[in-house]
Amino acid sequence: MNDLLGEVRPKNSLVGNNPAYEAAPGSDVEMGEVGLSAPAATERGQAMRAFFSNVESIKNDMAEIRALQREVLAMHEKSKTIVKSKDMERHREDMQDVVNQISMLANKVKHKVEMQDKDNERAKTIKGQGKGSANERTRTTITAGLKKKLKELMGEFSEMRNRIQEEYREVVERRVYTVTGKHVPEEEIDKMIDNGEAETIFQKAIMEQGRGRVLDTLAEIQERHRAIKELEQSLLELHQIFLDMAVLVEAQGEMLDNIEKQVHRSVDYVSTGTNFLSSAKKIQHKTRKLMICCACIILIIVIIIILAYVKPWELHNNKKRQLLLLL
Numbered sequence: 001m002n003d004l005l006g007e008v009r010p011k012n013s014l015v016g017n018n019p020a021y022e023a024a025p026g027s028d029v030e031m032g033e034v035g036l037s038a039p040a041a042t043e044r045g046q047a048m049r050a051f052f053s054n055v056e057s058i059k060n061d062m063a064e065i066r067a068l069q070r071e072v073l074a075m076h077e078k079s080k081t082i083v084k085s086k087d088m089e090r091h092r093e094d095m096q097d098v099v100n101q102i103s104m105l106a107n108k109v110k111h112k113v114e115m116q117d118k119d120n121e122r123a124k125t126i127k128g129q130g131k132g133s134a135n136e137r138t139r140t141t142i143t144a145g146l147k148k149k150l151k152e153l154m155g156e157f158s159e160m161r162n163r164i165q166e167e168y169r170e171v172v173e174r175r176v177y178t179v180t181g182k183h184v185p186e187e188e189i190d191k192m193i194d195n196g197e198a199e200t201i202f203q204k205a206i207m208e209q210g211r212g213r214v215l216d217t218l219a220e221i222q223e224r225h226r227a228i229k230e231l232e233q234s235l236l237e238l239h240q241i242f243l244d245m246a247v248l249v250e251a252q253g254e255m256l257d258n259i260e261k262q263v264h265r266s267v268d269y270v271s272t273g274t275n276f277l278s279s280a281k282k283i284q285h286k287t288r289k290l291m292i293c294c295a296c297i298i299l300i301i302v303i304i305i306i307l308a309y310v311k312p313w314e315l316h317n318n319k320k321r322q323l324l325l326l327l
Contacts, residue, residue, distance in 0.1 A: 047123050061109045068102045076164055080171055085219035092227035099234040106241045154242040161235045168228045
């Protein structure tokens with residue numbers, strides 16, 4: 001259960017290599033469904049192929065989202081070194097384009113997961129895929145695994161948003177210190193972060209250093225403020241998409257946890273059963289040796305009884321006497 005999705009591949013999974021999805025006489029042994037008709041087997045095979053195809057598509061979209069997420073973080077790191085407002089403006093637009101791509105992909109994934117749930121319900125009406133069947137359990141487990149991965153992805157984006165906000169504050173503090181030469185109270189930094197205005201903080205620096213350099217820094221801070229606000233808004237919208245999906249995730253979260261518990265419990269049962277089998281073999285071996293010993297003892301006793309009853313030595317002596325008398 002470490003990775004419920006890692007081994008899902010249409011060409012290497014149940015679809016394609018398993019005759020149950022191809023051959024007409026397929027059956028579900030666990031459910032006692034033997035000798036399905038050709039149309040039923042074909043419909044079941046097509047449904048499973050469509051399922052695995054959709055799973056693969058969702059996985060690819062999630063991988064692309066993660067790649068774009070790494071790109072956003074890399075662009076955020078690059079933004080820390082930008083000191084010109086025009087460069088910051090171009091960088092802000094590029095960063096926003098990447099976040100927009102993530103939002104589009106997230107909406108696609110949400111739609112596909114919703115459709116997957118509906119398809120899973122429809123599949124239960126197909127013969128051989130009803131509730132409790134092997135195919136139904138496969139669908140439920142893999143879908144729950146997908147949703148668990150989505151939940152992890154939500155957490156990653158939430159952490160990224162918090163990280164960007166914290167590091168933005170640090171960048172602003174450094175910029176202010178570079179221009180003013182002193183540490184500004186946290187209240188002033190918070191005010192600057194909230195509204196992007198910093199004239200009051202830079203008034204003394206403007207008088208001492210001239211307006212040119214200070215205003216360039218101020219323009220860069222304001223542009224950075226617009227960038228972070230746009231990014232934050234986009235990430236909030238993205239977070240809302242993930243929250244909508246969270247409803248789907250939680251719906252099967254307990255089911256997935258229960259499946260994992262059952263797997264661990266099954267492992268414990270198998271381990272216990274193996275120990276019992278080992279002990280049983282040892283007992284069987286000892287019992288066999290004991291039975292052989294008992295059989296030998298009984299055989300010896302029987303021989304002794306027979307000898308005591310027949311007394312062959314007396315017969316031998318009688319024959320010798322008779323022979324002597326004849327002589």
